[in-house]
Amino acid sequence: MKRFILVIIVIVLFSCNSTQLIETWKNPEVTTYEPSKVLVVGLTSNLEARRNFENQLKSELQLRGIEAISSLEIFKPEKMTENDLKTLENNLIDSGFDTILFSKIIGVxxxxxxxxxxxxxxxxxxxxxxxxxxxxxxxxxxxxxxxxTVYHAETALYCICPTKDRSLLWKGYIDIVEPESAERTITNYVNLVILALEQEQLINPELLINDPIDDELIN
Known part of the structure; x- marks a missing residue:
């Protein structure tokens, strides 16, 4: 039922959009999840697009009370070995990270x-x-x-909690159809990922900040 509701919401919001959620998978052993510190990674050779994407996703997570850091703040965008990645994961855990949100293009x-x-x-x-x-x-x-042209993209949410197995929590497959504007495409993609994660109860909804005018009226 929850998956059906998610699909309906996505159809309504993105039916006239070139960015579409095609399929999702959630770890059946996970019902809810509350990340506290997330590394946001957007794998692309376009440095400007990577920075914009990671920063937008970082901002959306922060609005939901999650500490989020762009990968470009942690390591250089260069090819890494398996040992390099193991070292990176251990360093992230030592720095308090418990989650990685990883996005990339998997086909054209x-x-x-x-x-x-x-x-x-x-x-x-x-x-x-x-x-x-x-x-x-x-x-x-x-x-x-x-x-x-259709760009097939994938976003995955990984747990790197030190007291648990490092495992895949969620994966979403997203198609980007003939993008005309990089900025608009990034915004649509980020909104779609955030919506899906909220519906799967893997992140909390956006925090509501009290209006100071309302507070004065109440007092």
Whole structure:
């Protein structure tokens, strides 16, 4: 039921959006989770996009009472060995981190969508020339089809608690369709991840700050 509610909310908020939550997985052994200190990692070679993404996600987590740090504040964006990563994890634990939120692009796909008049694949033509005339413009006239790119992304929430097994808590698969604005895409992606984590009870909702005017009226 909870998954159904999440899907409905995502459809309503992002149906006109190029950023879509495709699938999620949650560790069945975890019902709720309250991270206290999170390392935010956005793996990309575009340093500016990484900084913007990590900072936006960091800010959203902080609004929910979670201490969050961008990976760029901890280590340089360079290739690391397995031993380097083990050392990093141990250093994070020693510094009080209990969670890592890791995002990355896992694939890119080019797609073609034909216009409605050329989507009758189940039609049967009795003559070759009818069939050929129907579809030749699909290949020779770009006005009859649309080409676009889909970026397949993934965000995972990992527990690195010192007293528990270091394990995967949640994973979300997100498609980004033909992004036109990097800034808008990052914002939409961050909002989608935060919404999903809230619905799965893996982070608390945004903290409500009392309006000072309301406080004066109450007093």
């Amino acid at each position: 796909e080019d797609k073609i969508v034909y216009k409605k008049n050329y989507d009758g694949y189940d039609e049967t033509y009795s003559k070759f020339r009818e069939d050929y005339l129907k579809y030749q413009d699909v290949y020779y006239n770009p006005d009859y089809y649309n080409e676009y």
